[in-house]
Amino acid sequence: MSATWTISAARDALRKGEVSATDLTMSCLAAMDAGDGLNAFVHKTPELALAQARAADARIKGGDAPSLCGIPLGIKDLFCIKDVPTQAASNILRGFKPQYDSTVTTKLFGAGAVCLGKLNMDEFAMGSSNESSCYGPAVNPWKVDARKLTPGGSSGGSAAAVAADLCLGATGTDTGGSIRQPAAFCGITGIKPTYGRVSRYGIIAYASSLDQAGPMTKSVRDAAIMLQAMAGHDPKDSTSADIPVPDFEAALTGDIRGKKIGIPREYRMDGLSSEIAALWDKGADMLRAAGAEVVDISLPHTKYALPTYYIIAPAEASSNLARYDGVRYGHRAALAAGDGITEMYEKTRAEGFGPETQRRIMVGTYVLSAGFYDAYYNRARRVRALIKRDFETAFAAGVDCILAPATPTPAFGLGEQGTTDPVEMYLNDVFTITLNLAGLPGISVPMGLDTQGLPLGLQLIGPAWGEADLLNHAYVLEKSAGFVAKAEKWW
């Protein structure tokens, strides 16, 4: 069935006329409907999909269709699409229909991609398990016993949908690991580009200095194809970089001879599963066998990334989420007689935001409040500069790419983490969060199954604007690992 195809295989079949975009889309719509047990798609757009598919078929007949023309994708619920419900998995945006499109979806649909619907996530992208969602959690298609497992978060619906072949690829966003951790948990590929590579316009903001959108796909080649369509300067996002976007797919030569791979010793930390530690060594051997030199490096401030992030991200979130006040869009609480505007704000926000979002807003409010700003927020920004400097030092010493685990453990059961202590959940991001603070690109590549049969991923980290070379390293890892397993259908 064609929903199982990669983007590159579907592109070739569409161009050869072996399948029509309409048939491909129908196949995905059927898979999507049969996939309701995963709770990945939360707003379906079949009419939009079929209209886009028909347009794509006409364009393909015309002979100059871009790579994504006719490719059915899922879109994370964080991206605004005109007239399509977009609520960042939050009750505070229930009923919200954007009056404009995000730049990413404009570019994807402009390239001919087909929108199947909106994908589940953690509320406002705050979470690592997709359990902080007003829609209830998305479920990982991988299953080894009676438990339902988390697909990871925050882009959990995106990862589950791609891994379960409900769509050919999906958009994700990554503020602290929200593309790479769910990709690793579900056995797919996900890349967080350099901060500024992809426009944030029309993506509901969580922490603006960390947020970056990227593709989640079934292969490294697909990630290259999709990132190509998403990337580029946008005058509507003042932090988007006005620099040329290289041809990412052409960079996949498979030749990494003479490249230098750094292994950061600080990432070998307590709590890292022994299987993932062994896989990390195996990944280094694969890159060495492909002709790269593997060297030990030090990123001394790694252990401070988590506390730094959990000051900076909530601080930015408390400011960004101040806009949800019950006035301009979304939910407004029913008011009692005599309630004024302050009661309206307070009741609306108490009803509309889930518990984790409320906590992060309040933590952010606290660290930015008078008397604590220097002690918390400014100190965190100073440590952030040191974390960035660690990476710059490593790359300046000639390292081309850094190899690290993507997550400390494989996917865990829904309801198993963070219920009493939110910090337990935060530890999931320990290997991914450093990059967001430094603004660097990183990619999670599926490497194999652990002894219980759950997917494990490794992460490659590149220098700023080095996505092309990074994707090529990931391509080598992908070819060496030869991961082809799929979750057995139970949903």
Add this chain to the structure above:
Amino acid sequence: MSIDIDTARKVAKLARIRVETGDLPALAEKLSGILGLMEQLNEVDVSGVDPMTSVTPQRLKRRADVVNDGDQQSAVLANAPDAREGFFAVPKVVE
């Protein structure tokens, strides 16, 4: 440093989120746990390090100071919980 119930109440007020009195102790405890994580940063020597302000050194783009959009009243109000006569409507603000 831990957050007491009064501080939790104050933070909730500043954040404009209503928290029932009975829920304040649990909130204070969770916030304290999160702040405990942050205390680790006190071990780092940050002397002489400037706070990071942007991930890539860049000068913000400029554009001509001209109107490039407008006449969007109906789109702006389309999602309002309460819009009347071309305005957002809110409870009485001034007595």
